[in-house]
Amino acid sequence: MKVLVQAALAVIAAFIAAILTIVTIVLVDEDDAAANEVTDGGGGLRGVPADFRPWILKADAECKEPEMTPALLAAQLYQESKFKTSKEEATSDAGAMGPAQFMPGTWATWGRDSDGNGEASPWDIGDAVMAQGRMMCSLIKQAKSSGYGGDARALALAGYNAGWGAVEKYQGVPPRSFANGQTYNYVQIILSTMTKFEGPGLLQVSGSGDGPNAVRRASTQIGTPYAWGGGGPSGPSTGFCDGTNGYLNGKCSADSTVGFDCSSLVMYSYWPSLHLPRTAAAQYGATSDHAVSRQDLKVGDLLFWSHGGSAGIYHVALYAGDGNVISAPRTGRNVEVASISAAMPDRDYFGATRP
Known part of the structure; x- marks a missing residue:
């Protein structure tokens, strides 16, 4: 680029959520969530x-x-x-x-x-x-x-x-x-x-339609940091801390981290073909009339984890096929591919829906 000027002289977002009424996420045990993690290792980068x-x-x-x-x-x-x-x-x-x-x-x-x-x-x-x-x-x-x-x-x-x-x-x-x-x-x-x-290739997704396309879009963000309250339809952005969430080692991490939280990644992945709400609980509410059993999951389905009913939903992920999900897990981690049982504690699995 510098030569361009020298030669010439020689011859002459972000979208920020309008309503950040994000349900309080209860932190899960590190060992439970990290066990048996699988990942493609870097999304090609x-x-x-x-x-x-x-x-x-x-x-x-x-x-x-x-x-x-x-x-x-x-x-x-x-x-x-x-x-x-x-x-x-x-x-x-x-x-x-x-x-x-x-x-x-x-x-x-x-x-x-x-x-x-x-x-x-x-x-x-x-x-x-x-x-x-x-x-x-x-x-x-x-x-x-x-x-x-x-x-x-x-x-x-x-x-x-x-x-x-x-x-x-x-x-x-x-x-x-x-x-x-x-x-x-x-x-x-x-x-x-x-x-x-060069890193390993991006997650390979077969099929067409909104679900596979959403997972393909999500896979471009593998490795992007988790930022509580961050991200939206236009991509990753800084988040914020609310007194409980967004902290790492006792310090606010979200307000200086460009990334996604779990629900903004899902929102980003389906946008603009489908305009999902901002929070995990709201996404469940918007899609709960299309519930899917764990045995009948298809690529792009939404999986939810809860600490007690629909009001306690604290995490959402996209089904990526072969028993895996892609999600933004929590502060200190990055967007990743993991098995369903490793994504969050299996005891907290609440159900799945098809947008």
């Missing part, structure tokens, strides 16, 4: 800061080009800024800004208010990563239709760094002689460091 992870996965999910991967975006972000977000650390000498290093003119084209905070800013992680994803997706498409030889990812990275005009000039990645090798090295470094950010 590892080694990135928690605040970046959900946005990288979302940016990748919104691009239909198979050459785009979460690891590609992560390696590029690391090369651009090492995931730095402060103006002191993430402003280049050429004026590139934020973790994805956008110049003002380029940001005007690709920047949007992706995190829903009312401002499109290259300094906001969500806005920056989603803009990076949109630009890279477009460049990959352009590379594949260009007829130039070589890796479409390499051509796209060169276009991101030096501008597509430089790729057109050389009909490929500019050579070492261009810009003192900056673009050439930029491409080589990113492609060679992608593997350090």
Whole structure:
């Protein structure tokens, strides 16, 4: 991105819940909830800061080009800024800004208010990563239709760094002689460091319809932190502490954690095809007329745990198939895949519904 300006000079959310009447969640025993946990291990991504992870996965999910991967975006972000977000650390000498290093003119084209905070800013992680994803997706498409030889990812990275005009000039990645090798090295470094950010693949879900689609959407958030009161239809957000919930080791964690709680993850997963209420108890109330036995579960069904009747519901999860659920379990944990019996204490299992 920096070379783009240097070359040019040379030739010339979030949604925040309106009603946060969230039922008090009674904490469960750590050993009960963690026993026999199963997980896919990372949703195709590892080694990135928690605040970046959900946005990288979302940016990748919104691009239909198979050459785009979460690891590609992560390696590029690391090369651009090492995931730095402060103006002191993430402003280049050429004026590139934020973790994805956008110049003002380029940001005007690709920047949007992706995190829903009312401002499109290259300094906001969500806005920056989603803009990076949109630009890279477009460049990959352009590379594949260009007829130039070589890796479409390499051509796209060169276009991101030096501008597509430089790729057109050389009909490929500019050579070492261009810009003192900056673009050439930029491409080589990113492609060679992608593997350090690669994790196991996302949860594989078969079938079509609202239920499987909801689980696929939820799976893009595997690894996203739990934030009590956080998250909504537009994605993860910071939560809050209410005197009982949202604390970790005696300190409020939710108000500084970007993530989901159990019911906001479910809400996000079904949105916009189905507008479920905000809390676990309300989601049960909205779907209880379609109760499902544990033996007849289908992908996308909602499972509930309670400390006593529908009024005591404290957790909701999405059925992911093969006896597993995907959910945001509690403060200190991340969105994960777990067996039904391990997700929460089996004695608290209340029932399931089909939205």
